[in-house]
Amino acid sequence: MPPEPVLLEALDALDAVPELGAVPDAPVDAPRACTGRVFSGGGPVRLSVLMPVFDEERTIAESVRAVLTQPYPCEVELVVVDDGSTDRTPVELAAAVREHAAREEVARVEGRPPGAHLRVLTHARNAGKGAALSTAAAVARGTHLLPFDADLEYSVDDIPRLLEPVIRGRCDVVYGTRLFGANTVYHSYHYALGNKFTTFAANVLFNAALTDLHTCLKLVPTTLFRQFTPRSRGFALDTELTAWLLGHGVRPFEVPVSYYGRSHSMGKKITWRDGVACLRTLGRVRFARRPPLVLERPVSVVPVVPTPRVADVPGTS
Ligand SMILES: Nc1nc2c(ncn2[C@@H]2O[C@H](COP(=O)(O)OP(=O)(O)O)[C@@H](O)[C@H]2O)c(=O)[nH]1
Numbered sequence: 365m366p367p368e369p370v371l372l373e374a375l376d377a378l379d380a381v382p383e384l385g386a387v388p389d390a391p392v393d394a395p396r397a398c399t400g401r402v403f404s405g406g407g408p409v410r411l412s413v414l415m416p417v418f419d420e421e422r423t424i425a426e427s428v429r430a431v432l433t434q435p436y437p438c439e440v441e442l443v444v445v446d447d448g449s450t451d452r453t454p455v456e457l458a459a460a461v462r463e464h465a466a467r468e469e470v471a472r473v474e475g476r477p478p479g480a481h482l483r484v485l486t487h488a489r490n491a492g493k494g495a496a497l498s499t500a501a502a503v504a505r506g507t508h509l510l511p512f513d514a515d516l517e518y519s520v521d522d523i524p525r526l527l528e529p530v531i532r533g534r535c536d537v538v539y540g541t542r543l544f545g546a547n548t549v550y551h552s553y554h555y556a557l558g559n560k561f562t563t564f565a566a567n568v569l570f571n572a573a574l575t576d577l578h579t580c581l582k583l584v585p586t587t588l589f590r591q592f593t594p595r596s597r598g599f600a601l602d603t604e605l606t607a608w609l610l611g612h613g614v615r616p617f618e619v620p621v622s623y624y625g626r627s628h629s630m631g632k633k634i635t636w637r638d639g640v641a642c643l644r645t646l647g648r649v650r651f652a653r654r655p656p657l658v659l660e661r662p663v664s665v666v667p668v669v670p671t672p673r674v675a676d677v678p679g680t681s
Pocket residue numbers: 415416417418419420445446447490491492493494496497512513514515517580599631632633634
């Protein structure tokens with residue numbers, strides 16, 4: 365079990381607001397009749413961006429700021445889970461929280477609607493990226509979830525593009541795909557090849573036609589994600605989720621996204637061992653028994669947890 369998370373609400377004032385912060389200037393048309401929203405129904409989309417973070421002192425503040433200041437076509441919340449970081453990540457995160465609070469205060473004074481809502485949770489000890497994502501998903505209040513890493517390899521500009529087919533009612537599950545050779549930088553050819561090979565293996569095992577198994581950007585309805593009971597607590601959760609979806613016959617709608625990969629010296633943590641674990645996970649999920657999925661199950665209401673103050677973030681006063 366992951367350690368009990370501590371929930372840290374960034375903006376107590378926004379807790380009084382029943383819905384997530386509204387976002388101005390929706391650039392996408394009003395939703396059409398639902399044709400593909402089989403898991404979340406055809407109602408308004410609210411997005412929960414889930415950000416697992418472990419020892420990302422160089423990029424966490426900018427990652428949080430980028431997600432929170434991006435214009436979106438729907439309501440958005442950001443749930444950050446600091447997974448027991450041992451570097452200056454908590455300090456940087458606390459600064460980002462204060463910066464967000466100040467931005468929201470200016471918006472309030474100027475009579476502008478509130479922006480995206482920010483929530484920060486912390487694991488007392490490092491439990492793994494998968495465990496952090498599960499913690500974030502458990503408290504998410506959106507109709508859809510989207511993992512977004514804190515390492516700036518992906519761009520927030522792509523989030524509205526991922527949302528668009530969902531808002532239009534075309535589909536419910538959208539993956540951002542990194543197209544080798546277009547809008548991408550891979551620091552290592554081995555990584556790029558490893559991804560191609562594991563993607564090929566997944567396609568053969570599940571009779572699918574994905575182009576990027578390991579994309580971080582997996583937009584999934586909350587109702588669907590909550591029927592997924594992962595075994596993995598580390599990086600393998602990414603693979604396990606996709607394999608579970610494919611095994612249930614779900615075929616993500618792929619949208620091209622940009623990617624600026626980092627190297628190990630820049631903080632990349634995944635290694636070839638994770639590639640081997642990925643192949644094991646694919647095989648295990650392919651031949652596992654699967655209870656049938658429930659469609660359009662209402663999103664469970666998440667109880668409001670008591671709110672420690674911003675000053676409780678370790679390393680701040
Ligand atoms: N919660 C948690 N997040 C992690 C851990 N290791 C890496 N991450 C986060 O996962 C994201 C990176 O994942 P990914 O891009 O798949 O791996 P990487 O770029 O090779 O390190 C970043 O936001 C990291 O901070 C971990 O042990 N726990």
